[in-house]
Amino acid sequence: MGARLELENVSHRYGGDAPALEDLSLAVEPGELVALLGPSGCGKTTALKIIAGLLRPSSGDVRVGGRSVVGTAPERREAAMVFQKPLLFPHMSVARNVGFGLRMRKAPRKESESKVHEALRRVRMEGFADRAPEELSGGQQQRVALARALVTDPRLLLLDEPFSALDASLREEMRGLVLRLQREGGHTTVFVTHDQEEAVVLADRIALVFDGRLQMYEEPEAFYDRPATREVARFFGATNFIEGRAGNGSVRTPLGNLRLASAAPPGDVTLTIRPEAVRLEAGENSFDALITSAAYLGTQVHYGLETSGKSLRVALPPHVRLAVGNEVTARLPAESLWALRA
Amino acid sequence: MDGAVGKGSRLPDAVLVVVAALVALPFVPLVLWAFAGEWRFPDLLPTAWSLRGMGYLFEPGGGVPGAAFNSLIIGVATAAASVAVGLPAGMAIGGYEWRFKGVVIFFILLPILVPPLASTMGVHVTFIRLGLADTLPGVFLVHLVPTVPYTALILAGVFAERTGELEEAARTLGASAWQAFLRVTLPGVLPGVAVAGLFAFLISWGQYVLTLLIGGGNVVTLPMLLFSAASGNDPVITSALALAFAVPAVLALVLALRVLKPGGRADLIGPGKV
Numbered sequence: 001m002g003a004r005l006e007l008e009n010v011s012h013r014y015g016g017d018a019p020a021l022e023d024l025s026l027a028v029e030p031g032e033l034v035a036l037l038g039p040s041g042c043g044k045t046t047a048l049k050i051i052a053g054l055l056r057p058s059s060g061d062v063r064v065g066g067r068s069v070v071g072t073a074p075e076r077r078e079a080a081m082v083f084q085k086p087l088l089f090p091h092m093s094v095a096r097n098v099g100f101g102l103r104m105r106k107a108p109r110k111e112s113e114s115k116v117h118e119a120l121r122r123v124r125m126e127g128f129a130d131r132a133p134e135e136l137s138g139g140q141q142q143r144v145a146l147a148r149a150l151v152t153d154p155r156l157l158l159l160d161e162p163f164s165a166l167d168a169s170l171r172e173e174m175r176g177l178v179l180r181l182q183r184e185g186g187h188t189t190v191f192v193t194h195d196q197e198e199a200v201v202l203a204d205r206i207a208l209v210f211d212g213r214l215q216m217y218e219e220p221e222a223f224y225d226r227p228a229t230r231e232v233a234r235f236f237g238a239t240n241f242i243e244g245r246a247g248n249g250s251v252r253t254p255l256g257n258l259r260l261a262s263a264a265p266p267g268d269v270t271l272t273i274r275p276e277a278v279r280l281e282a283g284e285n286s287f288d289a290l291i292t293s294a295a296y297l298g299t300q301v302h303y304g305l306e307t308s309g310k311s312l313r314v315a316l317p318p319h320v321r322l323a324v325g326n327e328v329t330a331r332l333p334a335e336s337l338w339a340l341r342a
Numbered sequence: 343m344d345g346a347v348g349k350g351s352r353l354p355d356a357v358l359v360v361v362a363a364l365v366a367l368p369f370v371p372l373v374l375w376a377f378a379g380e381w382r383f384p385d386l387l388p389t390a391w392s393l394r395g396m397g398y399l400f401e402p403g404g405g406v407p408g409a410a411f412n413s414l415i416i417g418v419a420t421a422a423a424s425v426a427v428g429l430p431a432g433m434a435i436g437g438y439e440w441r442f443k444g445v446v447i448f449f450i451l452l453p454i455l456v457p458p459l460a461s462t463m464g465v466h467v468t469f470i471r472l473g474l475a476d477t478l479p480g481v482f483l484v485h486l487v488p489t490v491p492y493t494a495l496i497l498a499g500v501f502a503e504r505t506g507e508l509e510e511a512a513r514t515l516g517a518s519a520w521q522a523f524l525r526v527t528l529p530g531v532l533p534g535v536a537v538a539g540l541f542a543f544l545i546s547w548g549q550y551v552l553t554l555l556i557g558g559g560n561v562v563t564l565p566m567l568l569f570s571a572a573s574g575n576d577p578v579i580t581s582a583l584a585l586a587f588a589v590p591a592v593l594a595l596v597l598a599l600r601v602l603k604p605g606g607r608a609d610l611i612g613p614g615k616v
Contacts, residue, residue, distance in 0.1 A: 089525075
């Protein structure tokens with residue numbers, strides 16, 4: 001069973017540069033899968049290495065199971081890490097690789113053998129025990145790396161973009177595998193990724209990091225429904241922003257008075273709505289607009305709308321075909337509008 | 343850069359034959375002379391054969407077996423000690439970034455840059471004081487002067503290709519720093535270590551000047567015998583000694599290449615890696 005992980009005001013800087021990580025605080029519950037999400041270079045791998053003990057934070061505290069581990073060597077943290085590359089030991093067979101952690105713990109031989117066998121079975125690599133790593137494909141190697149990390153039943157499982165080197169279909173399969181193994185084993189898991197789709201599919205909660213700072217730490221839905229800032233909303237694909245002023249239960253905007261289902265902070269606000277939430281119909285919060293562009297994306301059609309000098313983006317099912325230059329009525333459903341502090 | 347020489351570009355066979363011939367041809371008269379009984383101008387081949395040269399090499403009371411033994415002991419010890427010193431040095435230079443690294447590399451290279459005669463004079467004076475002059479340990483120590491720069495640089499190249507990620511993975515799986523080094527780093531650099539050791543052995547095996555200066559004629563190695571024979575006028579003895587000198591070195595090289603090449607892993611020791 002996994003342990004509770006807490007980061008408290010963790011900062012890190014390499015040399016004299018700008019901090020790679022600044023004041024990161026977050027708690028991961030036992031058995032929870034948290035995705036550390038952010039663009040490349042945002043400090044998420046630094047955070048993972050600090051948790052693993054491969055880096056010492058410049059300041060702040062890391063606690064596992066309530067106990068500080070800042071001074072603890074990586075091999076004593078029981079925090080197994082899977083990297084972007086499989087990093088199998090090239091001079092050992094697959095079985096020797098998987099058994100590495102057990103040998104380091106001086107586990108009895110018989111017990112180790114059955115554990116290695118079981119771990120290989122769980123990643124569906126049981127027929128490959130005696131192969132050399134170089135004989136395996138990239139996906140197979142990464143499955144072995146996963147087995148190698150899980151065989152010791154670690155208190156923390158740390159995954160650093162483990163599938164980013166694999167092709168799309170394999171990546172999807174591996175996500176399913178990780179999710180299943182993580183649920184079965186109840187490992188407290190931190191998963192670093194720059195792919196928001198991957199984070200949404202896998203994570204119980206997402207910690208979004210920009211420039212070494214935590215932006216938002218919530219369940220995946222919240223990033224779509226209740227983004228904390230404009231940058232967060234934009235990172236999750238919300239492209240529509242409407243400036244306005246809140247008061248009397250509605251927000252005054254260039255598109256008219258818009259009613260929100262959620263409460264808006266008083267004063268100047270920015271409303272945001274996802275392109276797929278905009279409806280082309282009359283009703284509450286509706287207005288007339290001109291279609292200025294159309295882009296067919298296969299599963300969706302994206303239209304650009306323009307009204308009162310504002311442009312909006314709408315995503316519709318692909319069978320809805322409208323011509324550029326047409327006038328339409330668009331509606332922003334109250335339950336899909338979200339107000340950000342301007 | 344993997345196998346740019348090893349597997350990427352294959353030389354045409356004809357070129358290989360010419361190169362091989364150029365390397366091998368000078369050895370032909372050597373072999374002929376070593377087994378010649380009588381060979382006068384203008385005969386193309388010896389007119390009589392004899393085992394006099396071989397007899398000299400293996401003569402029970404003669405100096406050759408002892409000299410070969412000295413060469414072997416000093417060579418093996420030099421190789422082992424050079425690797426022992428070169429491994430941490432190479433790891434520090436190739437694996438890590440630190441201040442004044444350039445200066446340290448310069449100092450490591452100095453023995454190659456400075457003429458060995460110049461530095462060995464100073465070493466000689468010190469060794470006399472320490473009682474190491476004219477002794478086998480003294481010769482072994484002075485052989486380290488030209489070998490350590492090579493082993494350190496070869497191993498620095500090996501470590502420069504390592505990212506340290508394998509070791510990090512090992513650490514998170516429960517290996518201490520020392521275990522990670524023993525179980526992961528060392529097996530990974532072993533081919534490079536073997537190449538460096540072989541280099542050191544061959545440099546020591548061929549060493550004449552340093553052996554003469556520090557050994558003072560008391561420590562007799564194969565090159566010492568070879569040089570004195572070469573300045574005499576018995577080509578049979580000289581050729582036999584030259585063979586005794588060259589063959590073990592070639593054998594060591596061939597053996598090392600074999601051992602290091604289990605099933606197509608020759609790229610591990612290609613010049614690209616070193």
